[in-house]
Amino acid sequence: MKSMMEEEREERRDYLIGLAAAILLTAVPFAAVAFGWFPRGVDYAIIAVAGVLQIVCQFRYFLHIDLSRSKRDDLQLILFSGLICLLMVGGTIWIIFNQYAQM
Amino acid sequence: MSSIDKKHPGLNLGRSDPGAHQDAEEIVFGFWVFLMSDLVLFALLFATFATMIGRTADGPGPQEFFDLKSVAIESALLLISSFTFGYASLAMKYRPEPMKVVRWLGVTLLLGIGFLGFEVHDFVTMAGKGGTPQTSGFLSAFFALVPTHGLHVFAGCIWIVVMIVQTLAYGLARDVKLRILRLGLFWHFLDIVWIAIISVVYLRALA
Numbered sequence: 001m002k003s004m005m006e007e008e009r010e011e012r013r014d015y016l017i018g019l020a021a022a023i024l025l026t027a028v029p030f031a032a033v034a035f036g037w038f039p040r041g042v043d044y045a046i047i048a049v050a051g052v053l054q055i056v057c058q059f060r061y062f063l064h065i066d067l068s069r070s071k072r073d074d075l076q077l078i079l080f081s082g083l084i085c086l087l088m089v090g091g092t093i094w095i096i097f098n099q100y101a102q103m
Numbered sequence: 104m105s106s107i108d109k110k111h112p113g114l115n116l117g118r119s120d121p122g123a124h125q126d127a128e129e130i131v132f133g134f135w136v137f138l139m140s141d142l143v144l145f146a147l148l149f150a151t152f153a154t155m156i157g158r159t160a161d162g163p164g165p166q167e168f169f170d171l172k173s174v175a176i177e178s179a180l181l182l183i184s185s186f187t188f189g190y191a192s193l194a195m196k197y198r199p200e201p202m203k204v205v206r207w208l209g210v211t212l213l214l215g216i217g218f219l220g221f222e223v224h225d226f227v228t229m230a231g232k233g234g235t236p237q238t239s240g241f242l243s244a245f246f247a248l249v250p251t252h253g254l255h256v257f258a259g260c261i262w263i264v265v266m267i268v269q270t271l272a273y274g275l276a277r278d279v280k281l282r283i284l285r286l287g288l289f290w291h292f293l294d295i296v297w298i299a300i301i302s303v304v305y306l307r308a309l310a
Contacts, residue, residue, distance in 0.1 A: 004197070007117070011114065011196075022185070022186070026301075029306050032310075043306075051298055055295055055298055055299070058294060058295050059295070063112050063288065064113055064115070078139065081143060085142060085146035089147070089149060089153070092151070093153050093154060
């Protein structure tokens with residue numbers, strides 16, 4: 001059994017890791033866009049990768065969701081909501097752009 | 104028994120307050136279900152925005168309106184506020200003094216208000232340049248998506264004020280702790296939505 005002090009230290013460390021990740025993963029895409037070091041396609045890739053990584057980091061370090069067993073199936077709910085979002089967003093974009101192409 | 108007994112998303116009270124931890128399982132999960140439904144709302148606003156990219160009706164586009172420096176400041180304020188909220192949660196879990204929690208919540212509140220101040224300033228500047236929702240499909244979708252997030256942050260700020268008052272009035276009672284746990288989820292969630300907004304709306308347009 002971990003002592004409360006150990007538990008506190010670990011949780012504090014989680015928030016600090018989260019903050020560091022957030023700063024890094026925000027600063028990189030902003031810098032790429034602000035200074036225009038790369039062609040636009042590379043910028044898009046940097047923005048997408050940094051954005052997804054940052055969302056994963058925030059779920060992990062701020063919302064404390066990980067792959068360990070959870071009584072309440074929180075991760076499954078996230079994955080299901082993610083699926084719903086993907087279907088609706090993907091479907092909307094697919095259909096609207098299909099319509100647009102046919103007009 | 105090496106890992107913490109986790110019952111719900113966010114910081115778990117665990118052994119620091121077993122009674123509240125027991126109650127939290129159901130209450131926090133219920134709030135998490137609400138947050139996921141809120142996520143669907145934002146997803147659809149993002150979908151609408153995605154279909155309206157470039158539909159500026161020959162009017163001004165994102166290049167004319169978006170100010171990268173202002174968005175960077177807003178992002179910094181909101182990201183740091185998520186971190187300071189984490190420290191409020193830690194203080195609530197491990198420190199019996201309510202004033203520590205109140206101080207961290209106060210810092211978070213100031214950062215949230217600062218974020219809203221910059222955001223409102225951005226919107227006013229846009230409106231001054233003719234960027235109003237009725238100008239084009241692009242701007243309609245923009246003003247449906249981004250201010251909805253701002254409105255959530257505003258609601259979160261009111262909620263923080265309420266929790267500061269409750270903490271001062273009742274101390275760290277069980278109900279107060281459970282409410283701060285839920286507020287924490289809400290606040291971190293808004294941070295995640297903001298990441299999506301800066302990526303999809305601002306950075307993509309200015310790249």
